[in-house]
Amino acid sequence: MKHHHTSALALALACAAFGSHAQQTITVDAAAPAGDPATGYLKLGTAKSSTGQILGVNNRYLTLDGKPWMPVMGEFHYTRSPADTWEAELAKMKAAGITAVASYVIWNHHEAQNGVFDWKGNRDLKRFLQLCRKVGLKAVVRIGPWAHAEVRYGGIPDWVVNGMRTRGNDPQYLRYVTRLYRQIGLQLKGELWKDGGPVIGIQLENEYNLVGPGQGAEHISMLKKLAIDAGMDAPLYTVTGWDGAQYPSGEVTPVFGGYPDEPWAASSTELPPKETYAFRFDSRVSGDLGAQTKSHGRGTAESDIDRTPFLGAEYGAGLPFMYRRRPVVSPDDIASMLPVQLGSGVNLMGYYMFHGGRNPQGGTTLEESTLSGGYNDTPAISYDFQAPLGPDGQQRAVLTYLRPFHHFINDFGSRLAPMTVRKPDTTPSGPTDLKTPRVAVRSAGDSAFVFVNNHVRQYALPTQSLRFNVKLAGGAVAFPRRAVDVPNGAYFIWPVNFDLDGTRLRYATAQPVARLDGGADGITYVFAASGRIPVELALEDTGAAIETRAHKSIEGGATIVDGIEPGTLRALTIRRAGGRPVHVLVLDAEQARQLAIGDFGEKGGQRRLVLTNQQAWFDGGKLQLRSVGANNLRFAVYPALKQTPKATTVLRAAGNDGIFQAFEATLPAKHLQAGFTPLREATDAPPIQKGGFAKAALQPIPEAWRTAAAWKITLPADALKDVDDALLRIDFTGDMARLFDGTRLADDWYYSGYGWEVGLKGLAQRNELSLAVLPLRADAPVYLPKEGRPAFSGKQQLVHLNKLYLTPVYKITVSP
Structure with missing residues (x-):
């Protein structure tokens, strides 16, 4: 969420940001050679591992086995x-x-x-x-x-x-x-x-x-x-x-x-x-x-x-x-x-x-x-x-x-590490310049990446209508064919002259994410769409057959593929005589955020793509899935597993999601509630003092806690039965809060509007929990985000325990 500000600087910046912007071509001269990296200056320790691997460093990047x-x-x-x-x-x-x-x-x-x-x-x-x-x-x-x-x-x-x-x-x-x-x-x-x-x-x-x-x-x-x-x-x-x-x-x-x-x-x-x-x-x-x-x-x-x-x-x-x-x-x-x-x-x-x-x-x-x-x-x-x-x-x-x-x-x-930074012909005058496009290029030889950022925390930036002209040693690459609108909040990395295992991708208006070797099935390159910016790929003509469901045309010695609908179906496949096929998968932005990559499958696992809304990680070829609140777990995997996997619960095949093989599991739902009863009401909190090295608001002294409100927290006796954990979310309004596990201070929190969660597994005496909250004074000279600052409505201080949420955490292990 973008915030609006009332300071003079913020107003001036915001006004500047919403000016009218015509189409712009950002030109970057990256044709000059960068020179070879230099070694020998930095004094390292033993660089060779007992396993034979060698870690090195030069003045530009790290190396592993050269x-x-x-x-x-x-x-x-x-x-x-x-x-x-x-x-x-x-x-x-x-x-x-x-x-x-x-x-x-x-x-x-x-x-x-x-x-x-x-x-x-x-x-x-x-x-x-x-x-x-x-x-x-x-x-x-x-x-x-x-x-x-x-x-x-x-x-x-x-x-x-x-x-x-x-x-x-x-x-x-x-x-x-x-x-x-x-x-x-x-x-x-x-x-x-x-x-x-x-x-x-x-x-x-x-x-x-x-x-x-x-x-x-x-x-x-x-x-x-x-x-x-x-x-x-x-x-x-x-x-x-x-x-x-x-x-x-x-x-x-x-x-x-x-x-x-x-x-x-x-x-x-x-x-x-x-x-x-x-x-x-x-x-x-x-x-x-x-x-x-x-x-x-x-x-x-x-x-x-x-x-x-x-x-x-x-x-x-x-x-x-x-x-x-x-x-x-x-x-x-x-x-x-x-x-x-x-x-x-x-x-x-x-x-x-x-x-x-x-x-x-x-x-x-x-x-x-x-x-x-x-x-x-x-x-x-x-x-x-x-x-x-x-x-x-x-x-x-x-x-x-x-x-x-x-x-x-x-x-x-x-590929990126040896590339040197190249400055565009147009750059912002400084961090407070919100009108000029924020672009950089890194290049080596004829390859490059274009970096774009149109997001600045708490400040809105104008939509930028952009094309790029990257001048490389072998010639300039201008793209895309028509300027694209880069909206406020967008940021991405786009490739230029990117090698797809023997086929040169002249450019793409999508971000490379991963390369997956699927054996006989071929190589899959995964890209992520940059929001709603249209996906356009330009592949140099090398005589390979390009199969696609999208629109295909020939321009300037390249095959242009556009009209690509991001998703879980292949965007295109490149077939070369005598070689393995090369597939391109373009996920939408949300799918890219669901993507985990790791070793999953038989005999310790094969590197695979896993799409899931759940928390996912890998362990000895197994897939671990963890879900906060939702007892329905779903994942999709590519390449397909050779046999139906087993899990710590019943796993159901759920057909295919594009090229992905999908599975689902449902765990018994657990409904948890936490209760609270008042122990003591708050009294008037002392004024916030200023001082210290920062000459700013000081945290109240320990004796100020005598003014805090307090509650006893009650939890179900079986809160952790048949679940991986349970998260206690404490929704309070106040200045500071302390959670006690018996008499032990188990956790504490500064109020900000950001959710406070505590896992029950880490609490020893779950039947003796209590909460103390210091009142938040209306005149407290502290910074709170605008969306977190409460309405005092004429009151001098606020302290309230709004609600306690107790959310089960479900987990399954999937084994090949």
Whole structure:
């Protein structure tokens, strides 16, 4: 949903956006050669695995066994998630197209007391990495010592903060960092890349921009030495490159990020258009990413731009809620960043966070807060982050919007990675220019991809009537034949001179998603329609027969296929003498969001396409389906299974859905209700104070909870019988809320209008639940989304428990 704003800047931008726009041809000169990638500058650890694989890096991209390699990395914090769920959650990430998992080692989660380390249960890093290996995911371990991660003291234990100078080469501090690193090294032993394990990278420190004696590049050099001495020998050593980062050039590789809003900002109103939605042609460093320390100098990453590849680590797959600012993001707000970042040259799409979680508790709660000197106030327990996978493993809508892009990267990233960024003849003057089309091209030789973004969070953009003229070494490609209207909110990637296993696709007004080898049945290329933009494919005439139900014509030495109706039937088939057929499948946008790809079938599985509205992932050739609320589960698979599969319930053949073989299952419906009774009424909440480093709204002090309203929650005794889980959704109006499991603080939440869900499986004493809610004051100087801000109707404060929803979660396993 797009929002309208009353600020002068917003009104001016909105007025400009709705001007009249004639047809435009965006011209991009991509004919000049880019030059060969350079190697040898970056000092790597052992690059060869015991299995013989070699991971490399040059100044433009990563390589795997000498070939360009573009991973997709997602952050998942093992200490913020139950250990007995790790394997399934990692498998869900893999099915979502994630190829590498990043995770902080948060020091105060492991050594709350001096010399007493805890690597058991939810803190068992070695087991987490072993499961990454088992599932087939690579790993990047972010070893700190300072992590940030919205954790108390950035993850450094209280006894360290209170006793010595941190984040520099102070001898006392380094003595304890050395001990920590040795402990981490023991956890990583046997799981490093050189040992055949998943760990391909080690991140040192985080958001580090301190300068001075024993700091800056000198400190990062020391941390790298200590890590290596502790046995942490990995191909990549990384540091975050934003906010004026300081590091020793050549010793480490910078990684970058960007977010669609700034929860850490002090503003209580909407922000101007974020540069996250604007293509970058001259820099990799986005604006403020929330580093706790400030730097006014030029970061090392700026001078390293020609020496290092453009790798990401913290592109927001969601946003956290902070007390003073609680922005809610839509799936489009997140997914539209992908064509922008890829079109700007990113060669590793790394997300923070991809999986939400909850903070553990020690002698104190471990969240970042102004009470402990932090810049931000964050929930004590919740680290939901609006992530694609919620803390209880639930799939959010944003995951389905991201997944087609991940499939594209997984299957065609080797083509994209060597391509260099080319700037169009017309570009916006800056992030606040909402009139000029937002376009970029990446090319290598005669092939290219065109990246278009017409979405900016909270701002409407005009419909753009566009054609493209991409000038390549072998000649220009102008397309489509007639300008197409790109509406507000649209974003996509279109190919130019794209190889379809021997047939050149001159262009397509649809996005490539995947390539599937169906054996004797041929090769299938999957595309996704870009909304309602007409699908037009142009194939160069090579003498092959092209079969299609759509309109076909010959123009300029190419076969033009248009009038394609997106769906589950093949759009066309290319037949060449002596070769296997090549099929093109064009799904509509909604079907593309239902597409999961993984190994499913006999003998460990064959790579297949699965269409389903349910949450889907793969495990040892089996298909796992999970459904929140709906007891009817349906999936369709291509290529067809050789025999009717079995399932943990009765599975029915449901005919064919185009080229897909469909199945259905119905589980016994479970109707669950939660009740609540008042324990105490709210009293007048104290005024919200301003202060702290941000000079903004401060979270109420703990004693303010005496003014909270409270309710007892009652659940059915058999709520978890015959279901995978049950999600308790708490619909309340107020400022902050806390859920207690007995006397244990189980979860908490800042009100924003975004739905709060808690899985019952994670609650130990489900018959002793209670809820406390602090009133929301009408004069609270906090940012709430317009659709979430309640009407006070003259009242000074609001507090109400509107409704409790208890939703069953159904699950089946399908075996070949």
